[in-house]
Amino acid sequence: MHLESDQVINCTFKKYIIDKKLLYCVVIYKDRMASRPDGYGYTADCEKTKAKKYNAELEQEERAWISGILKKPFPAGSFGDALKSGVILCKLMNALQHGSVKKISEASTAFPQMENISNFLSAAKKYGVADTNLFQTADLYDGTNIGQVVVCIDGLGRAAQKHGFKGPVLGVKEAAGEARHFTEEQKRSGDAIIGLQMGTSAGANQSGMNMGKLRGVQ
Numbered sequence: 001m002h003l004e005s006d007q008v009i010n011c012t013f014k015k016y017i018i019d020k021k022l023l024y025c026v027v028i029y030k031d032r033m034a035s036r037p038d039g040y041g042y043t044a045d046c047e048k049t050k051a052k053k054y055n056a057e058l059e060q061e062e063r064a065w066i067s068g069i070l071k072k073p074f075p076a077g078s079f080g081d082a083l084k085s086g087v088i089l090c091k092l093m094n095a096l097q098h099g100s101v102k103k104i105s106e107a108s109t110a111f112p113q114m115e116n117i118s119n120f121l122s123a124a125k126k127y128g129v130a131d132t133n134l135f136q137t138a139d140l141y142d143g144t145n146i147g148q149v150v151v152c153i154d155g156l157g158r159a160a161q162k163h164g165f166k167g168p169v170l171g172v173k174e175a176a177g178e179a180r181h182f183t184e185e186q187k188r189s190g191d192a193i194i195g196l197q198m199g200t201s202a203g204a205n206q207s208g209m210n211m212g213k214l215r216g217v218q
Contacts, residue, residue: 054147061170062153068168069095080146086116093123095167096160100127114141124152128159 059079067074070091075082083089085108090101100123105112117137125134133155139145157170 055150058154059150062150062157065157065168065170066092066153078146080140080143080149083149084141084143085113086118086120086140087113089120090116090123092156093120093127096156096165097123097127097163110141117141121152124156124159127156128162129155 063074063079066088070088075088085106087104087106090104093100094104101116101119103119105116107113114137117140121134121137125131129152133152135145135148135152140149154171158172160167161169161171
């Protein structure tokens with residue numbers, strides 16, 4: 001098969017050795033899709049939904065909150081680009097709880113930055129951020145769902161209040177559950193109660209029942 005030079009750019013090749021012969025296999029070929037616009041079909045619908053959910057006002061509050069905690073101006077530019085390396089997020093997590101992220105890489109390459117983001121997410125989960133508020137590493141690194149990143153940081157702010165963090169405040173403090181304690185006597189008293197779903201024998205008797213009585217035949 002012959003490929004033009006512009007088509008080769010859009011291909012990914014893998015090498016296989018079969019019977020001691022080196023073979024090349026095209027595993028991804030995109031030139032036929034090149035004419036389609038970005039965000040086509042279902043993808044476009046998803047992007048529109050994400051855009052509707054994005055809270056720009058909350059993003060501004062989070063910029064100020066992060067800046068206040070780290071005592072540094074928040075970087076100019078888009079929110080996602082500023083957080084993409086994961087460095088700011090890891091430093092924020094360590095400021096909230098010392099030693100939460102053991103290693104922070106300042107490298108500019110993809111893998112260390114994605115590892116920073118992953119380490120932040122693990123620390124945030126341990127800190128008390130709900131799974132439903134967390135984002136995927138690609139959501140931030142690839143910029144595919146920055147709205148969920150905003151949701152996550154908001155959840156982190158609420159968790160910080162719950163931990164009694166003495167610093168800038170973000171969001172509304174999460175309500176703490178009220179523990180109830182019962183005595184052993186109170187626990188035992190419930191054993192004698194039959195729930196209505198089990199049925200009831202109230203008012204039942206044997207009136208009108210003829211147990212073993214012969215029927216009179218005329």
